[in-house]
Amino acid sequence: xxxxxxxxxxxxxxKESDVLGGPGGGREVGRARRRKEDARLVTGRSQWTDNIxxxxxxxxxxxxxxxxxxxxxxxxxxxxxxxxxxxxVFSGQDFAAEQGSLPCAWPVSEDIVIPxxxxxxxxxxxxxxxxxxxxxxxxxxxAADALDAIEIDYExxxxxxxxTAALDEGSPKVHEAGNKAFTWTFxxxxxxxxxxxxxxxxxRTFVQQRLIPSAMEPRAxxxxxxxxxxxxxxxxxxxxILRVMLALTTxxxxxxxxxxAPDVGGGFGSxxxxxxxxxxxxxxxxxxxxxxxxxxxxxxxxxxxxxxxxQLQRISVAADADGRIRGVKVDLLxxxxxxxxxxxxxxxxxxxxxxxxxxxxxxYDFTCTGVFTTKMPTDAYRGAGRPEATFAIERIVDELxxxxxxxxxxxxxxxxxxxxxxxxxxxxxxxxxxxxYEAATERALALFGYDKLRAEQADRREREDPVQLGIxxxxxxxxxxxxxSRVLGSLSYGAGGWExxxxxxxxxxxxxxxxxxxxxxxxxxxxxxxxxxDALGVPFEDVAVLHGDTSSSHKxxxxxxxxxxxxxxxxxxxxCEKVKEKAKQVAAHLMEASPDDVEFTRGEFRVRGTGTSxxxxxxxxxxxxxxxxxxxxxxxxxxxxxFDPDNFSxxxxxxxxxxxxxxxxxxxxxxxxxxxxxxxxxxxxxxxxGQVHGGIAQGIxxxxxxxxxxxxxxxxxxxxxxxxxxxxxxxxxxxTTDRTETPATTNPLGVKGVGEAGTIAxxxxxxxxxxxxxxxxxxxxxxxxxxxxxxxxxxxxxxTPQSTDGGLS
Amino acid sequence: MPRISVTxxxxxxxxxxxxxxxxxxxxxxxxxxxxxxxxxxxSNCGACTVLLDGRSVKSCSVLAVQADGCDIVTIxxxxxxxxxxxxxxxxxxxxxxxxxxxxPGMIMAAIDLLHDDPDPSEEAxxxxxxxxxxxxxxxxxxxxxxxxxxxxxxxxxxxxxTS
Ligand code: FES
Ligand code: FES
Numbered sequence: 001x002x003x004x005x006x007x008x009x010x011x012x013x014x015k016e017s018d019v020l021g022g023p024g025g026g027r028e029v030g031r032a033r034r035r036k037e038d039a040r041l042v043t044g045r046s047q048w049t050d051n052i053x054x055x056x057x058x059x060x061x062x063x064x065x066x067x068x069x070x071x072x073x074x075x076x077x078x079x080x081x082x083x084x085x086x087x088x089v090f091s092g093q094d095f096a097a098e099q100g101s102l103p104c105a106w107p108v109s110e111d112i113v114i115p116x117x118x119x120x121x122x123x124x125x126x127x128x129x130x131x132x133x134x135x136x137x138x139x140x141x142x143a144a145d146a147l148d149a150i151e152i153d154y155e156x157x158x159x160x161x162x163x164t165a166a167l168d169e170g171s172p173k174v175h176e177a178g179n180k181a182f183t184w185t186f187x188x189x190x191x192x193x194x195x196x197x198x199x200x201x202x203x204r205t206f207v208q209q210r211l212i213p214s215a216m217e218p219r220a221x222x223x224x225x226x227x228x229x230x231x232x233x234x235x236x237x238x239x240x241i242l243r244v245m246l247a248l249t250t251x252x253x254x255x256x257x258x259x260x261a262p263d264v265g266g267g268f269g270s271x272x273x274x275x276x277x278x279x280x281x282x283x284x285x286x287x288x289x290x291x292x293x294x295x296x297x298x299x300x301x302x303x304x305x306x307x308x309x310x311q312l313q314r315i316s317v318a319a320d321a322d323g324r325i326r327g328v329k330v331d332l333l334x335x336x337x338x339x340x341x342x343x344x345x346x347x348x349x350x351x352x353x354x355x356x357x358x359x360x361x362x363x364y365d366f367t368c369t370g371v372f373t374t375k376m377p378t379d380a381y382r383g384a385g386r387p388e389a390t391f392a393i394e395r396i397v398d399e400l401x402x403x404x405x406x407x408x409x410x411x412x413x414x415x416x417x418x419x420x421x422x423x424x425x426x427x428x429x430x431x432x433x434x435x436x437y438e439a440a441t442e443r444a445l446a447l448f449g450y451d452k453l454r455a456e457q458a459d460r461r462e463r464e465d466p467v468q469l470g471i472x473x474x475x476x477x478x479x480x481x482x483x484x485s486r487v488l489g490s491l492s493y494g495a496g497g498w499e500x501x502x503x504x505x506x507x508x509x510x511x512x513x514x515x516x517x518x519x520x521x522x523x524x525x526x527x528x529x530x531x532x533x534d535a536l537g538v539p540f541e542d543v544a545v546l547h548g549d550t551s552s553s554h555k556x557x558x559x560x561x562x563x564x565x566x567x568x569x570x571x572x573x574x575x576c577e578k579v580k581e582k583a584k585q586v587a588a589h590l591m592e593a594s595p596d597d598v599e600f601t602r603g604e605f606r607v608r609g610t611g612t613s614x615x616x617x618x619x620x621x622x623x624x625x626x627x628x629x630x631x632x633x634x635x636x637x638x639x640x641x642x643f644d645p646d647n648f649s650x651x652x653x654x655x656x657x658x659x660x661x662x663x664x665x666x667x668x669x670x671x672x673x674x675x676x677x678x679x680x681x682x683x684x685x686x687x688x689x690g691q692v693h694g695g696i697a698q699g700i701x702x703x704x705x706x707x708x709x710x711x712x713x714x715x716x717x718x719x720x721x722x723x724x725x726x727x728x729x730x731x732x733x734x735x736t737t738d739r740t741e742t743p744a745t746t747n748p749l750g751v752k753g754v755g756e757a758g759t760i761a762x763x764x765x766x767x768x769x770x771x772x773x774x775x776x777x778x779x780x781x782x783x784x785x786x787x788x789x790x791x792x793x794x795x796x797x798x799x800t801p802q803s804t805d806g807g808l809s
Numbered sequence: 810m811p812r813i814s815v816t817x818x819x820x821x822x823x824x825x826x827x828x829x830x831x832x833x834x835x836x837x838x839x840x841x842x843x844x845x846x847x848x849x850x851x852s853n854c855g856a857c858t859v860l861l862d863g864r865s866v867k868s869c870s871v872l873a874v875q876a877d878g879c880d881i882v883t884i885x886x887x888x889x890x891x892x893x894x895x896x897x898x899x900x901x902x903x904x905x906x907x908x909x910x911x912x913p914g915m916i917m918a919a920i921d922l923l924h925d926d927p928d929p930s931e932e933a934x935x936x937x938x939x940x941x942x943x944x945x946x947x948x949x950x951x952x953x954x955x956x957x958x959x960x961x962x963x964x965x966x967x968x969x970x971t972s
Contacts, residue, residue: 034901041909042897042916044844044884051843140838141827216848216856216910216944265846265910266944298849521908521945686904690946694907697947721853721942729935729948758947 028530032686035526046263049220049235050295060294061143063133065125068374068714070154080149085142091133092122100249105494106346112182115175117339119276126338129303159714163335163371174372181370189363194327198318210310210708213381217265223281224291229256237267238558245274261548264520269380272560299719308381310335315392323414327363337377351385353428357393359415364427374714383756386478394474394764408473432650433745440740444654444676470659470773474765477652480753481566500555501571502640507624509617514546516556517568523687535576537603562753570747571643578639583619589630649744649752653677657765661773666792670733680744680752695758703766813877818886826873833857833868844885855941858914859883865921884913899958907945919955
């Protein structure tokens, strides 16, 4: 066991010499640089929001609805107000006139219903955990104590937790206007003909269970005011978007509001939100004139951090007898929860264009219905829409292979876009700029030992071994680098997808980079330093990266959707280009040469064909002194750039998973996992590997472990980490990873983004493996998470003769 | 209110505490030892792990009064004279952290793990760190780091023994 794991771990040793464009060359981009961020993080000097203590600071605790659906008939805060240390108690009524409505920035369709979403419920609650009152006290214990003294009467209303039931005529209504939030459709090609003429049709319904994102740092907010302006620290991924949205929601003018994301302990989409607590803390500090802090407990977070996934996917595929895919049809129900939050309705749309995966086909048809239920709203969770799409297509391709009696790799080969066909416009209308599915798959098959494992599988089947071997394939692509602003506009998104960077050259030649991206574990301080070091020829150590504070970084679109490098990194490169251009003017002037005769390499400006040169540091100092600059030259080298991409980027790869499933106990063990990803050029292979590993782990977690469970009354049963099973080191395998590098052609760095790839790829690989292990028993699906109980039930059901459907509902 | 005396990272503190005060809140809110974070309220995540008289505890599941008379080491007290502990170096070298929120607890738990098993196998590390959750890394790099840290710690000890 140990040797096997070790072998996996070391399959791709990352070496210092692992350099883009061949070894050596002294370039920073491509080096496995250890991260600058680590120094504070490994020594306990990081600045989490909850660390902030301010003189006179008060602590906020929220009282939350114990009912999924009820009318608030009476609130009495009088006793709570008299508790020791209590400074104020507020209910929804107290904020009704000023709290506004939490924003939804993605009204996807004409028919969309966007219900009013008060940060604190005033008259009706629609999910368990919705804030109904709060206590502000001198310490966090006292604030929590006084919650018990608030009296609230509720008149219970019927809950509806199942989205199919929510669409029934007689269903309880979550909102006046009914439970349908929107319908969104998209069709290309003649889907009728594709299905009519096909030799084979396969249809499945997959359940994307509800997930709890579970970033390790719980949310925290600190709000303060000097009586005029406001500062909000928040554990957020989106300080810039948050500032605009909070200004619009609370009426605090944008220029009077500074938002800071200090060190943020993970997000995975869950901190891509404008939350009730952020709005309310601002309102409280405005009322009381004192700094306030709120930090959620994990149980509170499980209830009230937006959830992910929760879709019901009916997908059918039509193919010729030789396996050529003709068309794909998707009918999707997406559980919005009780309200539409920042991008809630847009999440399924991010997947809408990815159900054709890497395959060529004639026709595609997609319908999505967004449904209200009395549960916590859903929103972005790592991959947001694309993991769901990839799961569905990769699962059904395996099902089609089984139907045709064909090897799943062979079926994919017959359908995927060949590397010679790029750029390729898919049936969904996206233009994939580059890729090489053949190369990634060949590499993965070799690392995995595919043929040998298939032979072992045949042997175990033959022997009727109670422990069966399953092999799962996932050849994914994803659309990331969000995003071309025009495309977002055409999809009715409320903002653009550009990114901003400024590069400031200090008198001593040190460089500050201000980025609009907002890292929370991705290592931008390190990666951006590598990019700048190459671009300006300055030492890696001489670059500082500033981010996450709207007072220093005034423009940005923040970090999500694997966009930071692909959009933000490119903005950094473009700003550096401008700096170089200016510096060249100064250098030419000082060397009494024409700028056309000056060349720049590795931080040195040299007059072509002479020995005369100046370093960029000398130019920085000369520009600072400004004694002798070209006529009319503005004395600074600083520059900024805003980059708006023309297209998305399309990482891809092949993930292979082997599982051993004990048919007697239902237990699944991942025996080996191989991932070969193509994320284009790589700035830092260490960071890329880390992102891939973490992504795979989260995808496996969906496949095997995690599920947010509600009872029929709408109570969340998985409120704690004891009930919601986040995998530990003991639950997860080692991964064998490798890369192919097909540079993106849509940006000058040739990069594609890596934050979500692992999560998108791994879930179908694992579930395909589990189903593959059980296929001889007639099992055709196991709903996620594939726990021992579910595997065991699926087997039992398949063995019962009257059952034709291997899955269980 | 009970009065307790604790030593944290080499400094003695005499504090009056409510009997219900959690050790982690004493550390963070009273003593400013914010290097130790909190990730849950059910003793599952391990983010708050510190060494109490040399052994790892989850400081969210210890009352401050229980720590009376004890010697506590947090992540902030690990480096000596500006030199990182080998386990801190190993986490850095192996890229065993991304957001870093789990890291203080992971490092403290890893150090304790080596008390019982100075050269743990891959599997032993995975089992031994079961009580510490990380949402970012997928754990492979953490496992590598702990084994590397173990090697470096035993080399350092050998160095001390032979010098
Ligand atoms: S905070 Fe102590 S175990 Fe989670
Ligand atoms: S590094 Fe983020 S939780 Fe472990």
